[in-house]
Structures are given as C-alpha cells and as structure tokens.
Amino acid sequence: MILRRPFFWIILLxxxxxxxxxxxxxxxxxxxxxxxxxxxxILASNLNxxxxxxxxxxxxxxxxxxxxxxxxxYLTTVRGxxxxxxxxxxxxxxxxxxxxxxxxxxxxxxxxFALATIGILQAVQAFVSNxxxxxxxxxxxxxxxxxxxxxxxxxxxxITYFLIIAVMALSMIVSLAIKNSKFGLGLFAIREDEDAAxxxxxxxxxxxxxxxxxxxFLPAVAGALMFFKNGMIDPSIAFEYxxxxxxxxxxxxxxxGSVIGAALGGSLYEKxxxxxxxxPVLSNFHLVIAGGLLLMVVLFAPGGLIGWVYRLVPRARKxxx
Amino acid sequence: MSTILExxxxxxxxxxxxxxxxxxxxxxxxxxxxxxxxxGAGKTTLFNVVNGVYKASQGTxxxxxxxxxxxxxxxxxxxxxxxxxxxxxxLNELTVLDNVTVGACFGREYxxxxxxRKVASEVLQRVGLGDRADxxxxxxxxxxxxxxxxxxxxxxKPKLLLLDEVLAGLNPTEIAAMIELVRKIRDGGxxxxxxxxxxxxxxxxxxxxxxxxxxRKLAEGKPDEVVHNSDVVEAYLGxxxxxxxxxxxx
Numbered sequence: 199m200i201l202r203r204p205f206f207w208i209i210l211l212x213x214x215x216x217x218x219x220x221x222x223x224x225x226x227x228x229x230x231x232x233x234x235x236x237x238x239x240i241l242a243s244n245l246n247x248x249x250x251x252x253x254x255x256x257x258x259x260x261x262x263x264x265x266x267x268x269x270x271x272y273l274t275t276v277r278g279x280x281x282x283x284x285x286x287x288x289x290x291x292x293x294x295x296x297x298x299x300x301x302x303x304x305x306x307x308x309x310x311f312a313l314a315t316i317g318i319l320q321a322v323q324a325f326v327s328n329x330x331x332x333x334x335x336x337x338x339x340x341x342x343x344x345x346x347x348x349x350x351x352x353x354x355x356x357i358t359y360f361l362i363i364a365v366m367a368l369s370m371i372v373s374l375a376i377k378n379s380k381f382g383l384g385l386f387a388i389r390e391d392e393d394a395a396x397x398x399x400x401x402x403x404x405x406x407x408x409x410x411x412x413x414x415f416l417p418a419v420a421g422a423l424m425f426f427k428n429g430m431i432d433p434s435i436a437f438e439y440x441x442x443x444x445x446x447x448x449x450x451x452x453x454x455g456s457v458i459g460a461a462l463g464g465s466l467y468e469k470x471x472x473x474x475x476x477x478p479v480l481s482n483f484h485l486v487i488a489g490g491l492l493l494m495v496v497l498f499a500p501g502g503l504i505g506w507v508y509r510l511v512p513r514a515r516k517x518x519x
Numbered sequence: 520m521s522t523i524l525e526x527x528x529x530x531x532x533x534x535x536x537x538x539x540x541x542x543x544x545x546x547x548x549x550x551x552x553x554x555x556x557x558x559g560a561g562k563t564t565l566f567n568v569v570n571g572v573y574k575a576s577q578g579t580x581x582x583x584x585x586x587x588x589x590x591x592x593x594x595x596x597x598x599x600x601x602x603x604x605x606x607x608x609x610l611n612e613l614t615v616l617d618n619v620t621v622g623a624c625f626g627r628e629y630x631x632x633x634x635x636r637k638v639a640s641e642v643l644q645r646v647g648l649g650d651r652a653d654x655x656x657x658x659x660x661x662x663x664x665x666x667x668x669x670x671x672x673x674x675x676k677p678k679l680l681l682l683d684e685v686l687a688g689l690n691p692t693e694i695a696a697m698i699e700l701v702r703k704i705r706d707g708g709x710x711x712x713x714x715x716x717x718x719x720x721x722x723x724x725x726x727x728x729x730x731x732x733x734x735r736k737l738a739e740g741k742p743d744e745v746v747h748n749s750d751v752v753e754a755y756l757g758x759x760x761x762x763x764x765x766x767x768x769x
Contacts (some may be wrong), residue, residue: 380632380635383620383624386610387621390610390612391609393608394609395610396572397572397608398593398596398621399592399625401591
C-alpha cells in the first residue's frame with residue numbers, strides 16, 4: 199500500500215511546507231517563486247513517466263501544458279465555468295487528445311518517436327495560432343469577472359496557488375504509485391527491452407498509449423491553473439519550446455526514473471534559472487548554462503543526482519524512490 | 520496423450536525470401552521435441568511465427584485447442600506458451616528478481632505484484648539463481664542470463680516452453696546442469712520445444728526430433744532414426760553416403 203511508504207508522507211510534508219511558507223506573513227514574492235518551482239516539479243515528474251519509466255523521450259511535453267491552459271482559459275472566460283471544473287475538464291480533454299496521438303506515434307521508437315513529438319508540438323502551435331475561437335496569435339485574456347467568483351483577485355491568486363501545490367503533490371504521488379505497481383513494472387520492462395517485454399506478456403502498445411495519456415493529465419491541469427493565474431495566454435508562451443527542453447534538463451539533472459530525482463531536478467534547475475535570469479551579468483546566458491549542465495550530466499553522471507547517490511550507496515535504491 | 524501444439528502447413532516469407540515453407544508438426548503433452556537443422560534453416564523464424572512475433576504467411580497454429588495463428592506474443596503468453604531467446608534479452612537495469620516478476624505478473628495467471636514476487640523467488644530457487652535475486656540483471660554471467668531467460672519464462676506458468684539454444688555458449692559443467700534443468704522442467708509437467716545445435720544434448724533429451732533444412736521439414740522421428748536418415752546426413756555434412764564411407768574406412 200502506498201500509505202505505508204515513508205516517501206508518501208514526505209511528499210505531503212513538502213506540500214504542507216509549500217502552503218505554509220508564503221502564507222506565513224503573506225509573502226507574495228515567495229509565493230511567486232514557489233509557484234514556478236511547483237510548475238517545474240509538475241512538468242519534470244510527468245515527463246519522468248515517459249522518459250524515466252518507459253524510455254520514450256518526449257521533446258514536446260509542453261504541448262499538454264499549453265493546451266490545458268487554452269482549454270482552461272476558454273472555459274473560464276468564454277464559457278464562464280468555475281476554475282476547478284475547467285481545470286479538470288482541460289485535463290481530461292488533453293488526456294484524450296494525448297491518447298489518440300499516442301496510439302498513432304507510439305509505433306515509432308527511439309529518435310523517430312522523439313522527432314514525432316517535436317512535430318506534434320509544432321503542429322498544435324500552428325493550429326492554435328490560426329484558430330479563431332482562441333484568438334489566433336494574439337491569444338486570449340481573462341475577463342476580470344472570473345476572479346470575482348473566487349472572492350476578488352487577491353483571493354483568487356491564493357486559491358490558484360494552493361491548487362497548483364495540490365497538483366504538484368499529486369504528480370509525485372502518481373509517480374510513486376505507478377513506480378510500485380504492476381503497471382509500472384510493465385513500463386520498466388518496456389524501457390529496458392520492448393521486444394522482450396512483449397514476449398513476457400506486456401501489452402506494450404496499450405501501456406505506452408496509457409502512460410502517454412497519463413503524463414498529459416496533470417500538466418494540462420497545471421496549465422489551466424497557471425494561465426488562469428497569469429490572466430492571459432498566447433501561442434508563443436503556451437507552447438514555449440525552450441521550456442519543453444528545459445524539462446528534459448531538469449529530469450537528467452535530478453535523475454530520470456526516480457520520483458525524488460525528478461522533483462529535485464525540477465526545483466534545483468528552476469532555482470538556478472531564476473537566479474541566472476535576474477542576474478544582470480548572466481541573464482542572456484541561462485540556456486548556455488543549461489546546455490553545459492546537460493552535457494556535464496550526460497558525460498559524467500548519466501544517472502543524474504540520484505544515480506550518483508545510488509552509485510555511492512547501492513542500498514539507497516530501496517529507500518530513495 | 521493429447522496434443523498441446525499443432526503447427527499445420529506454416530510458411531513465412533520475407534518479401535521474396537521463403538524462410539519457412541509448409542512446415543507441419545505437433546507436440547504432445549509432456550513431450551520434449553527437438554528442432555534441429557543447419558544454420559539458416561529457419562528454426563528461430565519458426566519459433567517467432569509460433570509465438571506471434573512474426574505473422575505466418577500461410578498455415579495455422581493451434582495451441583491447447585485454440586487457434587493462435589493471429590495472436591500477438593503477449594496474448595500467446597496468457598494462453599500458456601512462453602519462450603526464451605537465443606540472444607539473451609535481460610532487462611538490464613532491473614534486478615534479477617524484478618526480471619522474473621515481470622514474467623509472473625504478465626504470464627498465464629496474470630498475478631498481482633505480491634503473488635508474482637513469491638512465484639518469482641520460487642522459480643529463481645528452482646533454476647539456481649536464488650542467491651542472485653538482488654543483483655542487477657546486467658551483471659549476471661552469460662550462463663546466468665540464460666538461466667534468467669528460462670526463469671522468466673517459467674514464472675509465466677506455461678504449458679509449453681520454447682527454448683531457443685539455451686546451451687549455446689555454455690561450458691561443459693554448465694551444459695550438464697542446464698540439461699538437468701530442462702529434464703526437471705519436463706518432469707514438472709511442462710512440454711518443451713527446443714532448438715539446439717549440440718547433438719549429444721538434443722539426442723539425449725528429446726523424445727522426438729524434427730529436422731529443418733532451407734525452411735522445409737526434412738525429417739521427423741525418434742532421435743536415432745533421424746541421425747541415420749540419409750537426407751539429414753547430407754544436409755549436415757554434404758554427402759549422402761559419407762557415413763558408409765567413414766564406417767568402411769575404419
């Protein structure tokens with residue numbers, strides 16, 4: 199049972215810390231920092247389900263986040279739905295979309311699959327940029343009325359923050375639950391050798407499509423919440439290719455295949471990035487440093503931080519998940 | 520005794536190349552059937568057609584009364600037909616125990632994790648890998664990896680086991696131990712279809728032997744009948760009367 203795993207309680211503790219820290223003293227700037235870290239953890243954890251668990255590199259993972267944002271903002275603004283329902287519906291819609299695309303492109307393996315994921319990102323971005331109901335390339339703006347139903351803007355932002363933290367905790371819990379399940383074992387088998395997995399009885403086609411769809415759900419919900427909080431969306435910020443790549447850097451840095459690794463990589467990288475972006479000297483260099491970091495990790499610590507810990511203390515594998 | 524596997528008129532073509540042509544044979548329950556033939560005879564291709572990795576171009580395959588001609592490999596395992604690979608395919612970054620647990624989880628009984636782990640530990644004891652359960656599969660020796668292949672297949676609780684050259688690359692001690700293991704598997708009530716190049720081993724293990732050459736079935740029968748069949752001798756050695764000549768020279 200997942201309740202008996204110490205790590206489950208650690209996740210809840212961390213989430214509680216995320217809620218308490220900015221609330222104490224009403225520290226809005228800390229909240230804005232933490233929200234970016236939370237988004238990074240959500241993206242890295244769900245990307246981990248594809249890359250770390252199943253062995254399929256998804257370069258276009260951000261498409262789920264952006265589409266979730268669009269569907270969410272459309273439902274709250276144009277349709278006047280409430281936030282939670284809109285976010286959940288956005289998650290479901292994007293998951294179904296992912297399932298259909300997954301069944302089509304998951305026949306491909308290795309580099310060909312990776313290329314197809316870039317293609318999907320580009321295609322969706324091009325489509326949305328020309329889609330009238332979503333405002334084409336100028337995007338959509340949130341009507342201020344949407345904040346009213348949550349008790350005004352200030353209240354609404356805090357509520358959105360708590361919801362995003364909940365999605366962050368849920369992302370890690372889902373990763374943990376899958377890792378310890380039969381479904382997860384099937385995914386690991388696919389990652390190690392897909393042909394062998396099929397001969398051992400794993401229905402690889404279905405498993406891959408399901409995990410692709412699962413890895414879309416929470417990022418889409420997070421996208422709906424985040425763009426609601428930002429109050430606007432347009433194709434270039436919703437489908438930011440760089441963020442998709444940075445997700446992979448986060449995962450490699452922390453250690454793919456590990457729940458803590460994804461979370462750690464996500465938060466460390468996000469910290470580093472916000473430092474670099476705000477530093478006057480280095481602000482234009484953050485991608486240079488990200489690239490260098492990725493190179494170092496791939497060359498000297500292919501398992502990332504957690505892989506490095508595993509190598510130092512082999513028994514840690516059983517404790518650190 | 521009833522038939523567990525019946526292969527009837529099976530052909531497999533890759534474009535213009537006919538790898539397997541109109542092959543028929545059957546296996547009874549509790550039998551060990553040897554499949555031999557020179558390199559490139561189509562033995563492994565035939566295995567791949569039987570367990571669904573390749574689709575047969577022609578013919579039917581019936582397993583335990585079910586038509587499995589169009590089934591995928593993962594479905595075939597659920598019916599109780601498991602196999603090993605000639606070139607071992609360990610799940611490298613998983614432990615030996617996890618490797619075998621995969622077999623038990625997705626095998627005939629479709630066990631949950633807890634039950635599958637128990638079955639996996641038992642099977643590991645049975646094949647002699649009990650003390651290596653927590654090792655990464657990558658770090659096993661080649662003999663260990665061959666045993667792991669068998670363990671994974673056994674964990675699926677099959678009725679029929681396809682063994683693809685489990686003796687190749689092993690030293691004499693390991694071969695003797697492996698032959699013992701195959702016997703034990705059969706005595707446990709599992710039918711076996713095995714490809715093997717090592718004649719001594721296949722002669723002593725098999726109840727019957729099927730010989731393939733250039734994709735066709737050349738001969739079938741008891742081991743000593745088959746080795747004296749002049750077609751078989753020709754396929755292996757090149758001259759139909761070489762046995763006579765060699766005997767005369769003595």
